[in-house]
Amino acid sequence: MSNHPHPGHGQVAAPLAHTHRPSAHVHTSEDVLVDWETLGPFLERGAELHTPLYEQAAAWLRELLTAAGGTGPDAVRRVLDVGSGPGVVACLLARAFPDAEIVAVDAAEGLLERARARADRLGLADRVRTHLAEVPDGLDALGGADLIWSSKALHHVGDQRAAVAALAGHLRPGGLLAVAEGGLAPRFLPRDIGIGRPGLQARLDAVGEEWFAQMRAELPDAAADVEDWPAFLADAGLRAPRTRSFLLDLPAPLSDDARQFISANLTRSSEAFADRLEADDLMNLARLTDPEDPAGVTRRPDVFLLAAQTVHTARAQ
Numbered sequence: 001m002s003n004h005p006h007p008g009h010g011q012v013a014a015p016l017a018h019t020h021r022p023s024a025h026v027h028t029s030e031d032v033l034v035d036w037e038t039l040g041p042f043l044e045r046g047a048e049l050h051t052p053l054y055e056q057a058a059a060w061l062r063e064l065l066t067a068a069g070g071t072g073p074d075a076v077r078r079v080l081d082v083g084s085g086p087g088v089v090a091c092l093l094a095r096a097f098p099d100a101e102i103v104a105v106d107a108a109e110g111l112l113e114r115a116r117a118r119a120d121r122l123g124l125a126d127r128v129r130t131h132l133a134e135v136p137d138g139l140d141a142l143g144g145a146d147l148i149w150s151s152k153a154l155h156h157v158g159d160q161r162a163a164v165a166a167l168a169g170h171l172r173p174g175g176l177l178a179v180a181e182g183g184l185a186p187r188f189l190p191r192d193i194g195i196g197r198p199g200l201q202a203r204l205d206a207v208g209e210e211w212f213a214q215m216r217a218e219l220p221d222a223a224a225d226v227e228d229w230p231a232f233l234a235d236a237g238l239r240a241p242r243t244r245s246f247l248l249d250l251p252a253p254l255s256d257d258a259r260q261f262i263s264a265n266l267t268r269s270s271e272a273f274a275d276r277l278e279a280d281d282l283m284n285l286a287r288l289t290d291p292e293d294p295a296g297v298t299r300r301p302d303v304f305l306l307a308a309q310t311v312h313t314a315r316a317q
């Protein structure tokens with residue numbers, strides 16, 4: 001879940017600040033800084049909750065690889081998960097492509113440690129390995145792949161078009177590049193939650209958009225491009241573009257795990273958007289994240305998780 005925060009980018013709606021360049025810690029403005037390693041537990045829990053969505057996406061990728069002209073999923077021997085974070089999706093891909101080596105690629109070593117521990121726990125350590133690298137400049141040693149997946153990571157790279165082209169350069173003939181970017185802002189709460197002004201999540205989305213724009217503008221090599229992912233794939237020389245969106249629909253009553261995730265998400269929103277939100281909304285966010293408050297998300301009965309993630313794909317010649 002992106003778990004970086006951002007509505008409309010298929011992320012969870014809270015700005016999970018972090019350094020887009022974890023290794024470099026390049027940043028100019030504290031309020032859009034994201035520390036990826038600190039976010040490890042949050043990223044892992046979020047991605048785990050989104051497992052049904054990622055499984056649907058992986059099944060679709062298998063279909064695409066089977067379609068005319070493709071190599072077929074059984075011919076997939078090497079998969080890269082670029083910007084893998086804690087490796088939840090990398091491990092799902094290992095299950096979806098049982099004959100493949102999966103390489104989780106990320107610029108944050110602490111997250112790759114999580115990915116290795118996870119693969120170990122799941123009995124996948126022989127096929128899931130990790131590679132510390134930064135997009136777009138650190139990819140040379142990556143080698144080729146039949147499938148490259150990148151989920152909610154490329155929007156942390158200044159020149160997204162160049163990043164797509166750099167990844168496409170690692171596809172083997174007939175290989176598939178799948179970029180999970182965009183979708184809908186997730187929803188956790190009814191429009192009217194009985195405290196404060198109705199429409200809190202819509203207001204969080206609006207300030208999240210501002211935060212996201214500032215985050216992107218401050219990235220090194222930030223390019224002011226129209227965010228047209230199919231066009232980026234075509235410019236990279238790939239063919240047969242396809243786009244689909246996948247739904248995560250966890251209705252109320254939610255598990256404790258999902259409630260904890262939503263509470264963490266709203267906590268991050270209140271921290272990252274503190275200067276952008278009205279005082280009454282901040283006060284109500286404090287109530288929503290208070291584990292003792294019956295109106296809080298860990299106790300109220302009506303909290304749910306509804307999310308949509310878009311995936312864009314295209315294939316090498």
Ligand SMILES: C[S@@+](CC[C@H](N)C(=O)[O-])C[C@H]1O[C@@H](n2cnc3c(N)ncnc32)[C@H](O)[C@@H]1O
Pocket residue numbers: 001002003004019020021022036043047082083084085086088089105106107108111133134135136150151152153156157
């Ligand atoms: C929002 S998380 C997404 C994690 C995972 N792909 C998922 O969908 O759950 C973004 C990830 O991209 C990584 N990242 C951000 N900028 C990067 C860069 N320039 N090169 C490599 N990884 C990067 C972060 O370390 C983080 O693990």
